[in-house]
Amino acid sequence: MPKFKPVPKFRSEDDEREFWATHDTTEYVDWKSARRVQFPNLKPTLRTISVRLPEHLIGGLKALANERDIPYQALLKQFLAERMREEWRHRRAA
Template structure:
């Protein structure tokens, strides 16, 4: 077994997902160390909104999402999130 890794407490799924995406587990875990965990206290913080955008923008997002094998709404949410973090 390699050095142990402490999992932080997360307030929502997006923060947990970001941390999991950015963390390199290869220094901390062997495949035999893995076990299933539950995150019962996390609630989705997503809210439905209406946003008018050009059809060409939606089509472009759909095309890129197909290449990335993700739903286009997920891609647009990621782009919005990254854009807001950048400003």
């Protein structure tokens, strides 16, 4: 079994990023024994965008969201996510 170099202690994340950008991880980590890990509580990074929508569409979203007792922006995100999944499913099937 190969001997791995010890991972140094870093003063900051920037120092660590710079180190890993210039060093091969296989000299420091035994990737053959690595296991896949899931982080279920991580929230996706959100980015604010501006979309111009017709008043009637916003009114309809607000009405539907009110029936479901959720903010209309959350409902819009759900609709977009559902449609994206549907589009990707069709692309994979084609």
